[in-house]
Amino acid sequence: MDNKILLSPVQLGDLHLKNRLVVAPLTRVRADDKGIPTDMMVKHYTLRSQFGLIITEASSTSHNSKTFGNSGNIYTEEQMQGWKKVVESVHQQGGLICLQIWHGGRTTNKVQIEGRDPVAPSPIAINGQNRYTNLPYDVPHELTIQEIKEVVEEFRKGAINAKNAGFDAIQLHGANSYLVDEFLKDSSNKRTDEYGGSIPNRCRFALEVIDVLISVFGAGRVSVRFSPTGRTNDMYDSNPLELMTYLLSELDKRNIAFVEIKRYNPFDIHINKSDQISPEIQIPDFFKTLRKLYKGNIIGNDSITLTEAETLVQEKTVEAVSFGMLSIFNPDLVQxxxxxxxxxxxxxxxxxxxxxxxxxxxVPLYTDEKKAENGENQVISQ
Ligand SMILES: Cc1cc2nc3c(=O)[nH]c(=O)nc-3n(C[C@H](O)[C@H](O)[C@H](O)COP(=O)(O)O)c2cc1C
Known part of the structure; x- marks a missing residue:
């Protein structure tokens, strides 16, 4: 047990993690109809306080940026107060908690935002049907420069609310096909102004939002998540390695707490189109390659077992690992x-x-499972 490096503490910017097991951001839509975090959420997150860090579900910074109903959002006073209860409870148990904020971009349907058009860098709809509404995706409205500035301001207000709620850190969701990712990747960003075209232009929006988050939280408490080879919702970039080379060099200048990077998932159903280069060829030896590009802290994610996580941390390829599925089914993963x-x-x-x-x-804790096996009354973990 002593040589389990995942159980050793680590400093990520201003955050002191008691171990290197992190709860990955997980949308579970258990907030109320106004996006206010519920008591259920207080219990759910608190149960995971023994992880080195909890990253929350994606939280919208405006009504228009919503994609899932009933997620815990952060654009009203009531939502902020709801999150405060979550944060205080996690803190009482000695945990650290980081709010992930996002904008759903073109992944939302009009019906989810009272008939308004979804927005995106370019007016390109996702092929196929939205699996939550069962409707075809709408053609999004191309954000004007003025509207981009307004979205950046929404992120600022969300960050201020997150700070007031007491979060230890904030993470920009720049992965998985949502607005920030849509600006980054050349399949969804066809703009010809300063927010499109060259890699620095496509990264401009992400970096502007990150700078706003830094201005509110301080660099040592800011993070961002990327999925450079992710293909969900029609996403594709022709050269994610070049994109990450630029992005990570810009982030190194900013000295943020950590970057969480989600690798290509071989089980992802939205992949392998004949005109696309396979992710493993685009970024071979994924984490090791990205490590060489970045001096700051990396949290690795996606289909990583505890054994692989040990190796990745031992060899200093990443500083910590986040777990999605394992943290859903094992609230007591650390124990x-x-x-x-x-x-x-x-x-x-x-x-x-x-x-x-x-x-x-x-979800039964291991101790509950044992009691059940021994014929004792099963204790439901709360
Ligand atoms: C139910 C569910 C909800 C998710 N919600 C989010 C989310 O809100 N934000 C995000 O960045 N990723 C989200 N993800 C992706 C996970 O954070 C993670 O990247 C993915 O589960 C792969 O990691 P794993 O193999 O450890 O599960 C979600 C995944 C699942 C299964």
Missing amino acids: RYVNDWPLNQSTDRTYFYVGGEKLYLD
Whole structure:
């Protein structure tokens, strides 16, 4: 046990993590209809306080930026007060918590934002149907320069609310096909002004938002998440390595707390179009290649087992690892790892986005499982 490097503390900017196991951002839509975090959410996040850091679900900074109903958002006073309860409870248990903020861009449908047009860098709709509304995606409205500035200001207000709620850090969601990613990648950004075309131009929006977050939280408490080879929702970039080379060099200048990078997931269903270069060729030896481009702290993500995480941290390829599925099914992942207890390896997605307390509060801890096996009354973890 002593040689488990994942259990050692690490300093990421101003954040002192007691271990290197991080809860990945996970949208579970358990807030109320006004996007106000619920008591269920207080319990859910608090249960994970023993992780080195919790990154929250994606939280919208404006009504127009919503994609999922009932996520915990951060653009009203009531939402901020709701998050405050989550943060205070996590802090009482000795945890650290970082709010992920985002804008859904073209991934939302008009019906989700009261008939308004979704927005994007360019008026290109995602092919296919939105799996949440079962409607074809709408052609998004191309943001004007003035509107881009307004979105940046929304991020500033969201960050101020996050600070007031007491979050330890803030993360910009720059991954997985949403607005920031749409600006970064050349398949979704066809602009000819200063926000499109060259790589520095495509990165301008992301860096402007990051600078705003730094102005509110201080660089040592700011993070950003990228998925450079991600293909969800029609995303594709012709040269993600060049893109990341520029982005990471810009982030090194800013000295932020950490960058969380999501690698290509071989099980992703939105992949392998015949006219596209495969992700493994675009960025071979993913984390090692990106490590060479960045002096700052990296949190690695996507389909990483505890064994692989040990190796990645041991060899200093990343400073920490975030876990999505494993943290859903093992709220007590840290204790399981400390004690060599077996993991709950379920991948059942039925209750990811529905079901109230199901798979949100009733996931058995290892100690509950043991009691059940021994015929004792099962204690539901809360
Ligand atoms: C139910 C669910 C919700 C997710 N929500 C978010 C989110 O809000 N923000 C985000 O950046 N990624 C989100 N992701 C992606 C995860 O953070 C993570 O990248 C993914 O699960 C791969 O990591 P893993 O293999 O450790 O699960 C979500 C994934 C799942 C399964």
